[in-house]
Amino acid sequence: MTLKELLATGKQSAQGINIYRNKETEIWRYNSKRRNNRIFAEESYKNLKYISFPLHIIIEPTNNCNMMCEMCLRNVMTRPKGYMDWSVFVKVVDECSKEQVHSFSLYMLGEPLLHPDIREMINYSKRMTIPYVDVSTNALRDMKCLLGTALDELIISLDGIDNETYAKNRRSDYSIVEENILSFLEAKKKGSYEYPLIRLQIIDMESTRPYLEQFIDKWLKKVDVIYVKKLEGMVQGLNNKLVSPEDVSKRLENRKPCKELYFTHNINWNGDHAFCCHDPKGMSILGNMNNMSIKQAWCGYKKELEMKCQKQGVFRGLCKTCVDYDNW
Numbered sequence: 001m002t003l004k005e006l007l008a009t010g011k012q013s014a015q016g017i018n019i020y021r022n023k024e025t026e027i028w029r030y031n032s033k034r035r036n037n038r039i040f041a042e043e044s045y046k047n048l049k050y051i052s053f054p055l056h057i058i059i060e061p062t063n064n065c066n067m068m069c070e071m072c073l074r075n076v077m078t079r080p081k082g083y084m085d086w087s088v089f090v091k092v093v094d095e096c097s098k099e100q101v102h103s104f105s106l107y108m109l110g111e112p113l114l115h116p117d118i119r120e121m122i123n124y125s126k127r128m129t130i131p132y133v134d135v136s137t138n139a140l141r142d143m144k145c146l147l148g149t150a151l152d153e154l155i156i157s158l159d160g161i162d163n164e165t166y167a168k169n170r171r172s173d174y175s176i177v178e179e180n181i182l183s184f185l186e187a188k189k190k191g192s193y194e195y196p197l198i199r200l201q202i203i204d205m206e207s208t209r210p211y212l213e214q215f216i217d218k219w220l221k222k223v224d225v226i227y228v229k230k231l232e233g234m235v236q237g238l239n240n241k242l243v244s245p246e247d248v249s250k251r252l253e254n255r256k257p258c259k260e261l262y263f264t265h266n267i268n269w270n271g272d273h274a275f276c277c278h279d280p281k282g283m284s285i286l287g288n289m290n291n292m293s294i295k296q297a298w299c300g301y302k303k304e305l306e307m308k309c310q311k312q313g314v315f316r317g318l319c320k321t322c323v324d325y326d327n328w
Helices: 003-009 023-029 032-046 086-096 118-127 163-170 174-190 209-219 245-252 294-298 301-311
Strands: 016-020 056-059 103-105 133-137 153-157 197-203 225-229 264-267 272-274 285-288
Touching: 003 016, 016 023, 023 197, 056 086, 086 118, 086 294, 118 133, 163 174, 174 197, 197 209, 209 225, 264 294, 272 294, 285 294, 285 301, 294 301
Parallel strands: 056 103, 056 264, 103 133, 133 153, 153 197, 197 225
Antiparallel strands: 016 225, 264 272, 272 285
């Protein structure tokens, strides 16, 4: 099939297109609870309706990373670097387990596999009845430590088809990452591990677009899902330099409030509450888990003020030039 035909077979999401290896995988991933919560979230945003607790929580195990990719916001990061303390993580999970949270993403602006407790973070989340847990990795480290955990989904960000394209985008060694992926897939198959679902991601940008068809053809028979992701979500902190000025202007016309404000909450590695997950400078901080619960931050004055401003068409700070406001 041509690239156009391949993309046409995929399932559109807010941030890109998921191309599934088979229908069974698609049905499993969009199980009724996940789908129903997503419908509820979209309805809340459509009507700009406040909900009492976030449906999705993004947790940053660490903002340290073993790569420095061209399109990553870590290139302009000024907030301190570190690793989430176990006591902070437990506090987050325990509060969420008492609410109607439908999913955790255990990654933000860093490589989660660098955290020594990542296995237990996954397992504790699931033991405390969080329905869906995913992790995103650059695959530079051995991923086999994730086998045998309760992880639902592993997102592997590849963004290249050979050493040349990968070096440009990821500034790392493609052969190492490719070997790690293949080794992980082989171990998963050999051990008859049903989970995690493997979603291989490539960002649709100028340097990868000529190779998308080749990428999909090479990997779709090996993984569960190929995710062709939009670039928009990572560029506002880089002054939108990876998106044309025309596209930026178009996206900022008649914009709505940020969708993330309505059903997603973020916890930085140090326990800071944030209303934005693409905030390398700590400009969206609402408080800290040490003296403020998720509920208090979600319903607090700072969050309420941000929502009120955006409803009135006033976009401040890092939100002023963000083109990612409806991609959640």
